[in-house]
Amino acid sequence: MIHNRLCSPKHHCHLSDTCPQIHSHLAMWCSRMALRRLQQVAVTPLNMAGGLTSKVQREMSTLPRVYITRQIPPEGLKILRESGQVQFELWDSDDVPVPRKELLQKVKGVAGLVCVLTEKIDTELLDAAGPNLKVLSTMSVGFDHLSLEELKKRGIRVGYTPDVLTDSVAELTVALLLTTSRRLVEATHEAKTGGWGTWRTLWLCGHELAGSTVGILGLGRIGVAIAERLAPFKVKKFIYADVAPRPELASVINAEYVSFDELAKQSDFLSVCCALTPETKEICNKDLFSKMKNTSIFINTSRGGVVNQEDLYEALSTGQIAGAGLDVTVPEPLPTSHPLFTLKNCVILPHIASASYATRNNMSALAANNLLLGLRGEPMIKELKL
Numbered sequence: 001m002i003h004n005r006l007c008s009p010k011h012h013c014h015l016s017d018t019c020p021q022i023h024s025h026l027a028m029w030c031s032r033m034a035l036r037r038l039q040q041v042a043v044t045p046l047n048m049a050g051g052l053t054s055k056v057q058r059e060m061s062t063l064p065r066v067y068i069t070r071q072i073p074p075e076g077l078k079i080l081r082e083s084g085q086v087q088f089e090l091w092d093s094d095d096v097p098v099p100r101k102e103l104l105q106k107v108k109g110v111a112g113l114v115c116v117l118t119e120k121i122d123t124e125l126l127d128a129a130g131p132n133l134k135v136l137s138t139m140s141v142g143f144d145h146l147s148l149e150e151l152k153k154r155g156i157r158v159g160y161t162p163d164v165l166t167d168s169v170a171e172l173t174v175a176l177l178l179t180t181s182r183r184l185v186e187a188t189h190e191a192k193t194g195g196w197g198t199w200r201t202l203w204l205c206g207h208e209l210a211g212s213t214v215g216i217l218g219l220g221r222i223g224v225a226i227a228e229r230l231a232p233f234k235v236k237k238f239i240y241a242d243v244a245p246r247p248e249l250a251s252v253i254n255a256e257y258v259s260f261d262e263l264a265k266q267s268d269f270l271s272v273c274c275a276l277t278p279e280t281k282e283i284c285n286k287d288l289f290s291k292m293k294n295t296s297i298f299i300n301t302s303r304g305g306v307v308n309q310e311d312l313y314e315a316l317s318t319g320q321i322a323g324a325g326l327d328v329t330v331p332e333p334l335p336t337s338h339p340l341f342t343l344k345n346c347v348i349l350p351h352i353a354s355a356s357y358a359t360r361n362n363m364s365a366l367a368a369n370n371l372l373l374g375l376r377g378e379p380m381i382k383e384l385k386l
């Protein structure tokens, strides 16, 4: 029908003049579109349900209900929409998180929940959701915003999004490390504001990777990916500290397992890659900073909570360490009045390590697929073992 209308004499189809096959292509495209439209009706988000026939409404109402706490990137929404498996409602904004009160209302009785890292999934929220909730899918690799114990107690399965963001996070970590060590923010500021005088022998000097020792706190996929990217800069040695040696991962980058103290003492660049857990909370504190060299650069792209920020401020402002690059802070956003923002040797980014279009789309697709698999009672692609 649509095809006929497009190609009627009233709507002259100029494509057909140049390609006799175009009509059959168009016909195929039109029927695909019509089919898709039918599929979408069955899974139209709840807030768009008005105007559907009562039969479709009845069919829809039998599908498991899902709430999505953010307008996630298109790939994930497309997967959910086209699955025909769920009916979903979402907080239709990416600019502000769903207010807690609204969230507590919206999760009532849902079977599935897709969240991002800004939502605390705790006892209060799980109580509000009630016993229907079977699957939680977070569009993040970090899971410090989830009460794992509560989820386990209630038998709720949890999906998350490791691996798909490894390249993007590693890439950003390298960018942040170089920005901090080679003082790029200071340099562009000087160039723009008239501080650029004659070429000077020691002006804006930084620290180079060539010949350095790079330390990784918490060796996982991301730590390995960072080291792989740093190796061509002629790093002399990679070392790492963790709760236990990780020989398989370490062998990929030829990294040596050292104690936490040795990591602090030897690292010219120390990159934090560990998850935030009760054990790692503020593990980077004055104890660590006091053992670091005053030429060392500290980089954190994991979670702000692993760092004691007052101690970091002290270490940076007294020259105990040379610089810090942070993609994560406590709180987020970090208030612009925070003392760390006053320091020239501290580069702060607004939690963008995984922020590439490709990665965010992959994260949203993985979160959607995890949810659908979980609701079908099948193994998820990436599921947390609780």
Ligand SMILES: O=C(O)C(=O)CO
Pocket (backbone or CB within 6 Å): 117, 139, 140, 141, 142, 143, 165, 353, 354, 355
């Ligand atoms: O996925 C996460 O845990 C993030 O921090 C955002 O990429």
